Amino acid sequence: MCMFEFIQTSHSNDIRRMSFEYDCDFMNSIDLINNIEQIYSDYKIPINLRNHMTTAANLSKTIIDNWSGQQINKDNIILSLLLHDLGNIVKFDLETETGLKLIDPIDLKDIDGLKQIRKEFIEKYDDDDHIVTNKILDELKVNERVKKIVKKHVFNNNEDTLKSLDWDVKIAAYSDQRIGPYGILSLEDRFNELKKRYANRDHARVNNSKIDLFIDCAFKIEKQIFANTKIKPEDIK
Numbered sequence: 656m657c658m659f660e661f662i663q664t665s666h667s668n669d670i671r672r673m674s675f676e677y678d679c680d681f682m683n684s685i686d687l688i689n690n691i692e693q694i695y696s697d698y699k700i701p702i703n704l705r706n707h708m709t710t711a712a713n714l715s716k717t718i719i720d721n722w723s724g725q726q727i728n729k730d731n732i733i734l735s736l737l738l739h740d741l742g743n744i745v746k747f748d749l750e751t752e753t754g755l756k757l758i759d760p761i762d763l764k765d766i767d768g769l770k771q772i773r774k775e776f777i778e779k780y781d782d783d784d785h786i787v788t789n790k791i792l793d794e795l796k797v798n799e800r801v802k803k804i805v806k807k808h809v810f811n812n813n814e815d816t817l818k819s820l821d822w823d824v825k826i827a828a829y830s831d832q833r834i835g836p837y838g839i840l841s842l843e844d845r846f847n848e849l850k851k852r853y854a855n856r857d858h859a860r861v862n863n864s865k866i867d868l869f870i871d872c873a874f875k876i877e878k879q880i881f882a883n884t885k886i887k888p889e890d891i892k
């Protein structure tokens with residue numbers, strides 16, 4: 656097993672990064688899950704994002720614990736959800752009332768600090784959240800399977816997810832798509848919330864012309880998943 660350590664760059668305000676032994680190709684998913692608090696802390700992940708990712712991971716665990724379908728990889732699904740939005744701060748709206756409403760009161764006390772972190776992320780990685788998340792996944796040396804789940808689970812890939820036989824991706828997609836800014840929602844409420852929140856941001860993914868098709872696929876993925884569990888969508892609250 657490869658060991659890893661956390662180091663801090665010379666400037667205390669810099670985003671921390673992790674270093675690994677050179678002979679380690681990728682990290683064991685369980686080791687990363689067990690160190691998730693340290694990872695969030697090293698990457699200065701805002702509290703609302705931590706809550707979103709841990710709630711999605713917990714939702715997937717409920718499905719996994721009640722799963723009776725084909726073989727799935729529990730650790731890879733849970734880790735994917737714990738890491739899937741690591742780069743989201745680059746698209747945070749920290750200027751308007753609507754955006755600030757989503758920030759946890761503790762982070763809100765140092766809004767300039769949060770803006771600085773966003774600036775550092777954009778400078779160091781990119782201003783596209785998916786690119787940022789991918790780069791961090793590489794830094795963390797997550798395995799290729801987790802990287803694939805993170806890449807494929809997004810709602811604008813729902814058409815392929817619906818047709819696919821990859822249950823890890825289906826469960827990750829569904830688990831993420833049930834989580835709103837304040838916790839678990841029905842799929843319908845979740846997509847309505849997304850449309851409303853990004854109504855004035857033309858380039859947001861939710862404003863894709865195929866969004867209603869993606870939503871329709873989300874409901875079909877829900878049916879596929881719950882045909883393989885002992886619980887119903889309404890049991891997840």
Ligand SMILES: [Fe+2]
Binds near residue numbers: 740
């Ligand atoms: Fe998410």
